[in-house]
Amino acid sequence: MLTLHLADFSLAHFLEHYWQQKPVVLRGGFADFDDLISPDELAGLACEENIESRLVYKKDGQWQAQFGPFESYEHLGESDWTLIVQAVNHWSPEVAQLIAPFSFIPKWRLDDVMISYSTPGGGVGPHIDLYDVFICQGSGCRQWRVGDRGEHRQFAAHAALLHTDPFEPIIDVELLPGDILYIPPGFPHDGVSLEESMSFSVGFRSKSARDMLSGLADYLIDNELGNALISDPLRPVHQHQGRINASDFAMIKAQMQAVLDNDNLVADFAGSFLSKTKCQLDLQVLENPYDEAELLEQLMLQPMQRIGGLRCFYLDQTVAAGVCYIDGERYAFGENCQAAVLALCDQETLSYAALQASLCSADLFDARSSELLCALTRWVNAGYWYFAE
Numbered sequence: 001m002l003t004l005h006l007a008d009f010s011l012a013h014f015l016e017h018y019w020q021q022k023p024v025v026l027r028g029g030f031a032d033f034d035d036l037i038s039p040d041e042l043a044g045l046a047c048e049e050n051i052e053s054r055l056v057y058k059k060d061g062q063w064q065a066q067f068g069p070f071e072s073y074e075h076l077g078e079s080d081w082t083l084i085v086q087a088v089n090h091w092s093p094e095v096a097q098l099i100a101p102f103s104f105i106p107k108w109r110l111d112d113v114m115i116s117y118s119t120p121g122g123g124v125g126p127h128i129d130l131y132d133v134f135i136c137q138g139s140g141c142r143q144w145r146v147g148d149r150g151e152h153r154q155f156a157a158h159a160a161l162l163h164t165d166p167f168e169p170i171i172d173v174e175l176l177p178g179d180i181l182y183i184p185p186g187f188p189h190d191g192v193s194l195e196e197s198m199s200f201s202v203g204f205r206s207k208s209a210r211d212m213l214s215g216l217a218d219y220l221i222d223n224e225l226g227n228a229l230i231s232d233p234l235r236p237v238h239q240h241q242g243r244i245n246a247s248d249f250a251m252i253k254a255q256m257q258a259v260l261d262n263d264n265l266v267a268d269f270a271g272s273f274l275s276k277t278k279c280q281l282d283l284q285v286l287e288n289p290y291d292e293a294e295l296l297e298q299l300m301l302q303p304m305q306r307i308g309g310l311r312c313f314y315l316d317q318t319v320a321a322g323v324c325y326i327d328g329e330r331y332a333f334g335e336n337c338q339a340a341v342l343a344l345c346d347q348e349t350l351s352y353a354a355l356q357a358s359l360c361s362a363d364l365f366d367a368r369s370s371e372l373l374c375a376l377t378r379w380v381n382a383g384y385w386y387f388a389e
Contacts (some may be wrong), residue, residue: 002234003097004028004101020184023146025173029180030101036094036140039117045087046070050280056124056161057081063125065160081192082122087112087279090309093263096199100133100348102202108274111203118142118193122284126190128152131205134182137175140197144181146171149190164188170246212273216259219269226259267317271325275311282307282385286385292370295377296359303351304376304385312345333358333372340372350385
């Protein structure tokens with residue numbers, strides 16, 4: 001099991017002084033860190049149609065980028081290229097273990113675990129990200145330069161590569177296996193591999209107001225909500241036909257504000273919206289599905305594991321009613337299932353003990369009538385949770 005080691009300060013100090021404020025190098029953040037996936041396994045994932053991957057390299061002095069899937073890498077030579085694969089935590093249980101050490105940041109902010117393999121001289125060029133990232137150095141060594149926030153010109157070095165102008169570094173360091181470089185949004189950075197190397201990047205990203213409001217509009221449409229029109233009986237005579245006066249403008253704002261002031265509506269939207277995965281999950285639908293009784297019997301014998309990348313959330317506003325949000329869907333199990341909902345969303349491994357009080361009874365006949373047990377059975381049969389062999 002991976003354990004994050006902070007030699008110079010506590011997690012509380014990190015959040016107070018560094019998180020979204022300034023970059024920092026965490027030497028030996030992971031002791032005795034070994035690659036969680038081999039270069040060959042990573043290259044194999046990049047051959048798959050449903051996994052997002054890129055190759056970045058230079059040709060005749062010009063930056064080039066290609067999107068996967070890839071059939072071969074032999075033409076690239078032995079230096080100056082990088083393979084990047086997104087959301088590897090969705091496809092590798094070993095890589096998914098890298099998320100737990102960063103659980104001091106809520107999972108609704110988690111983006112994915114991106115892995116890059118680089119030959120000597122490989123990199124993606126100087127750029128600026130709009131998300132927080134913990135770059136965990138695996139095998140090999142990379143030179144990282146990080147500049148300060150500021151007015152940095154960005155330009156397209158290639159149609160798929162947004163670069164920034166050269167910058168004065170505030171961090172210039174070689175990362176060795178187990179070292180971690182934290183970079184907040186807005187800081188230009190550039191990493192160049194000094195030898196064959198692997199980097200494991202745990203990214204955290206929030207949503208823009210534009211994305212949230214767009215998603216809310218879709219949610220209202222899909223659920224037939226927010227249909228009430230403005231009603232204004234006894235309004236005074238309007239003097240200027242083309243004018244939207246202050247009182248009318250206030251009514252328009254109040255109409256929209258009423259939606260945002262409906263805490264249960266916004267909670268249901270936020271839970272559903274934020275629990276959707278942006279990348280495909282590695283769902284393995286069971287050929288011989290469980291029924292509820294069989295599922296309960298198996299759960300008594302061994303815990304269930306959550307598939308990598310599955311997003312499961314609850315909100316303070318609705319959790320007392322046993323409401324949770326899983327992969328974009330809302331589930332309401334009732335107030336007696338609140339403890340189960342907490343376990344379902346907080347724990348990667350789900351035991352019978354954590355669910356027992358919410359499963360009505362250990363009696364199989366009573367268990368068959370449990371909404372929670374029915375949902376658990378559907379999820380296991382669909383591949384969202386599984387029993388490890």
